[in-house]
Amino acid sequence: MTQSRRMLVLRAVVEDYIRSQEPVGSTSLTRNHHLGVSSATVRNDMAALEDEGYLVQPHTSAGRVPTEKGYRYFVDRLATVVPLSPAQRRAIGNFLGGSVSLEDTLQRAARLLARITGQVAVVASPALSKSTLRHVEIVPVSMNKLLAVIITDTGRVAQHTLEVHPLPSTELLATFSETVNARCVGQSLTLAAKTIVALGKTVEHGELSALAQALSRALTSMAEDEQATDMYMAGTSKLAHQHSGTEMAPLLDALEEQVVIMRLMNSLSEEVTENGVGVAIGSETHTPELMHASVVTSGYGHINATVSEGSASAQAGKPVAFVGSIGPTHMDYVTTMAAVRAVARYLTGIIGEDATDADS
Template sequence: MVSERGLQVLRAIVQDYVDTNEPVGSKTIVDRHQFGVSAATIRNDMALLEDEELIVAPHTSSGRVPTDKGYRVFVDHLAELRPLSGAQRAAISTFLADPVDLDDLLMRTVRALTRLTGQVAIVQYPSFARASVSHVEFVHLGGTRIVVIIVTDTGRVSQRVAFLQGELDESDAARVKVAIAALVTGKPVADAAQAISDLCAAPAGASRVDDAVRTVARIVAEELDDFRQDRLVLAGSATLARREGDFRGSISPLLEAIEEQVTLLSLMGEMVADEQGLAASIGRENASFGLGEASIVTSDYDGAGTRARVGLLGPTRMDYPTNLAAVRAVALYLTRLLDEDDSSR
C-alpha cells in the first residue's frame, strides 16, 4: 500500500523525469522538493513504489523512472491541469479565428496544437450521420467540364471537378442543375444518397440531359459517402522523429497508424472520458493497437450536434497536465466556434 507521501514522491519522479529525461534519485528529490525528510526515507518510499510497479530502475544506477502504471496513477490521482497562459490562449483564439469552412478550422486546430505542445495533434471530424445537404451547386465550365459543389448544414463543403460524357449547352446545364438540387437539397446525407441510388437503379433516359443528371448524381453520391466516413486531421508527425529517443523500439508503428488512421480512430473510440470530457490512454494500454510505447490524451468537443475528439499523440514521457489542459482549451474553442456557426445559419 502506497502512503500519501509515497504518492507525492511518485508525483516528483514523474515531473522531474518529464523535465530532464534522466532517472530520478532520492537525493535529487530531497534537493528539489520540500518533503522535510531524509534521502534514506525517500529511498524507502521509492522501494515501496517499485514494489507496486509504479517506478523502475532503467539500469544499475540509483535513479528511477515511471512505469506505464505509474503514469496512470499520476494522471488519475495526482496530475493538476496547468491553466494555459494568457498568451497561449490568445494565440489559440487568433489562430482559429475566421476559418473559411470546417476543413480549414480543423486543419488550423491541429497546427495550433502541435505548435503549442510539440506533439502529434489529432482532431476527429464530427459525425455527419445527421447532417443534411443544404446546397448543391453545378457549375458548367463549358463543353464537358463541370464543377460540383456540395454544402451540408454542418458546414462541410466538397468541391469536385469532373467531365461529362457529352457536351451541354447552357439551357441543358440549367436543367441538370435544377434536377440535382431537387434530388438532394434539404435531405439528410443518408436519404440523399438513397435518392441517388434509386435514380441510378431506374431505367436510363435517352437524352443527354438524363445522362448528365446521372453522371452528376454519381459524383454527388461519392462525395456524400466520403462525408459519412470517420476521418481525422493530423499535424506534427515530424515531432516523432525528433523525439525518437523517447521510444524504446521503432516509431514505425506510430507512423503507420498516423498514415492509415483506422487504428487511431478505433483507439480514440474506445477511450473513456471523465466528467470533464478528458481521457488518456497510456503505453501498454495501447498494446492491442500496436502502440504500446505511445500515449494519447484527448478532450471531447461538440460539433454538428454530435461529439468528437481532439487529442495529442506522443511518447509516454509527456507532460500530461499541460497536454490535457491544451486539448481541453482547444476543444472549448472548437465547441464555441461551431456553436456560433450553427446559430448564424
C-alpha cells in the first residue's frame, strides 16, 4: 500500500463527499474514480486513513467522511487555484462595473460572491487608518468656515468643516492647498496630519497656522476612526435554507458577532498562501461557533511601503481590507477559493492599484 495512492483515495473521498454530502464507500470510489485497484484495496486504504485521522466512519457499515485533518490535506494539496472561466470573469466585471460608488461596489461584490458560492459572503471596506491621501480641496463656505474635502487612495470621500479666524485670503488658501497636495499626496493620513502641522510653522504659511492645526485634526480623527471600516454581508438566508438548523445555528450566531468575524478575516487575509487565499477549517478559526465551518478569504489592495513610518512600516504591503466566504466544512473549496481570489483581484484594481484582469 503506497502513501501516494492512499492520498489519492483521500482526495477522491473529499471530492465525492463535497458533491453528495453522503458518507462515501469503497465501491462508489472505484466506480467513480480511476484508482487502478480493487474495491477491497480501496477499503483497506480508507481504514488506514481513518486510523491516521483523515477520515471518520459516522455509522457502522456506512461509508466514511473527511475530518478536519482530511479537509486540510485536501486544501493544502491544491497546487494552484483553478482560474474562473473567461465567461465567469466577464460576469464579475459586468456586474461590478455598473457600480456608482465604492460602497455600491462592495455591496455588489458581496452579493455576487454569495451567488457564486451559495455561502455567506463578507466584504470589508478599506479602513481609513490604512488609507493614504489622494487629494485635499479647501473651499470657503461662510465668513469664518471652510470646507475640507478629503479624498483617499481607496476612493473614500470625507468632508470636514473647519472654523478659522480670520478667514485666509483666496490667494493664501490656494497656495496652501497646492502645497498640501504637493507634500502630502501618497502619505498615510497620520503622517499627512504631521506634515500639515509642520507646514503651518513655516515662514511661507505661518499666517495659516490655525488652518493647518484644524486640517491636521480632521485627518487624525479620520485615521483613528475605528468605525471607518464597514462590513457588507450577503447569502445568510440562502445558507440557512440549504443546510440543517443544528449545523448552521452556531454559524449564524457567529455572523452576528461582526467584530469577531472582522478580526478573524483580517488576520487570515494577511497570512494568505501563494495561491492568494487563506483558508481556516473548523478549530483553526479559534471560534467555537465556527467548529463546523470553514472560512476562505483574501485581502485586496495593499499598504504602500513608501508612506509608512515608524511602527507602521511593519504594515507595508499588507491588504487594506478583505473579501471572504464562510460556509460548512464540506464546502466546494475549489470554486470558493477561485471566486474569492477573483473578486479580491477585481477590487484591488477598482481602488486604484495597477489595473489587472480579475483573474489573470
